[in-house]
Amino acid sequence: MEQKQFDKLVERQTPKPVLFVNILKAFLVGGTICTIGQLITFFYIRFFSFTERTAANPTVATMVFIVMILTGTGLYKKISQFGGAGSAVPVTGFGNAVISAAIEHKSEGYVLGIGGNIFKLAGSVIVFGVLSAFFVALIKTILVKIGVVSW
Amino acid sequence: MISSLITSFVVGGLFCVIGQILMDAFKLTPAHTLSTLVVFGSILDGFGLYEPLIDFAGAGATIPITSFGNSLTHGALAEAEKHGLIGVITGMFEVTSSGISAAIIFGVIGAFIFQKRNTTY
Amino acid sequence: MKIIKYVLLLFLLLTACSNETDQVMYPSNDLPELKQVLNSNEAVYGFKGIVDKDDVLVSIDIRRMNQFKENKIAKKITKQLEEKYPDKEFLVTNDLKLKWEIEKIMKQELKTEELTKSVEKIKSLLKEET
Known part of the structure; x- marks a missing residue:
């Protein structure tokens, strides 16, 4: 076949x-x-x-x-x-x-x-949760420091 | 009070529907789906949208796994507001603990109490 | 026939659980402008408050659809109230815990020292983050 x-x-x-x-x-x-x-x-x-x-x-x-x-x-x-x-x-x-x-x-x-x-299973949830929290918070903090957004 | 129950039912159900669509239409495994949802919750909190959702829906927004991403990001942002950029790393697990701690603790206790079954879980 | 019976029962249950939308202050209503400020805000349909010397705790009931902005609404009302009564300290929130604690205090009719103790306890509770 x-x-x-x-x-x-x-x-x-x-x-x-x-x-x-x-x-x-x-x-x-x-x-x-x-x-x-x-x-x-x-x-x-x-x-x-x-x-x-x-x-x-x-x-x-x-x-x-x-x-x-x-x-x-x-x-x-x-x-x-x-x-x-x-x-x-x-x-x-x-x-x-x-x-x-x-x-x-x-x-x-x-x-x-x-x-x-x-x-x-839980490992990937924690890893990606921490990673995304890090990047999101990093980007937002930098944007606040520049002055584009406020807290 | 009744309206709180209805909104938590609807919003919680909607998060699960998103997960089901990710699993069926996009053919993601459960691990991929949950990781995607956690990142989604984290991004929503970056835009400041998840906390109002918790105010509106109560448990409908705190029970799904997306709230885990939200509380990690919320802790990181709160600490960064106080202490600057380093707060992004130090603040993450400050407001998040009950989900992981409870899972580990009851996991070990459960392993102690219960016997393994022949069928998969 | 059975379905109609169950639907009627459910309806009765739901009406019994409806929120009482009253507007009371305890111990007495010696802040008349407070009611004005709260009524001018159409998102607020009820409130319960406690006055203890200079501390005023107000628990507001916000309509379900406006609950997305409940923190902003509470902050706006706090600012308006502080303008009207600059010597008093206001704590305005939508939190269910405050509402139930105020109901407990009203039922027990606490006075002076016990009232101050309860108010202090509630204030520190509401400041917690986790």
Whole structure:
């Protein structure tokens, strides 16, 4: 069989993602996760001494704690299969990547296994976050020093 | 209060829709998508647009991974305003910690408590 | 039939959770120009305030669409209020925490020392960055 024929066959067999349904599912799952986060934020503002600005920190920590339970029991896999990006984009996806990497490599030991592999997905997020923050802040600071923009 | 829940639902959902489009239409891997979104959040804060979005949408803007890029840039800019150019490096992780710290801490605790499953996560 | 029942229930729930848009000051309303300044700003539809000697804490309710500019609106109102009452120190914010703390103080009807302590605590809370 020629290469072109083979490619066509493969193209026909691979399941095509239905874009609109995926977008809808991502919207629903992502929106639900953020709404739960908003409720947790209200809880922290009401019953603890956090303001609207500072309540984001304990909210994120609480969500990662919830994700630990969901990842360990295998429930997060089902949510991510349904939600796609809706479960990967929020910080819960970040937490799931770190926690699942930790659980998976526990057998190799804590220092080499967990310590060495925990940032398999999260590493690129942190690296590019820091890099882009550096360049954006650098450019903006230089522009302010010149006098083009103000803070 | 109800309007806060609705706006956080819509804005959070929209960020995830952007991520889904990046994954399906542009065929990016999850790592590429998340890195792109973090850079996007960082650029938005450079223009001063992300903090008003947080004022409007609350958790809808602080939960997605874009807020990580925003808080890194926000810390760098706040420190640069006070201390000049060196503040760009020193200020980055001043306001950002809960996401990474929580992920590491609960990752190790989770590894301690839970057993590995045969299927992938 | 079931759907209609659930929709009606949801509607009842939503109306019950509507914001009370009142405009009160505590302990008394001895800053009449304050209400004027706040009402002249059409983005603000309600406020709650506390006066304690020279400290005035005002929690404003801003319409949802104007919340993008809530910091700028709060700063503008602070400047306007400081022009009208130069000897008082104003803290104007949209923060939900301030609103709930003011409601707590109003309910408990704190006076003098306890009031000053609460006001100091709230002020230091609102100055935090992280």
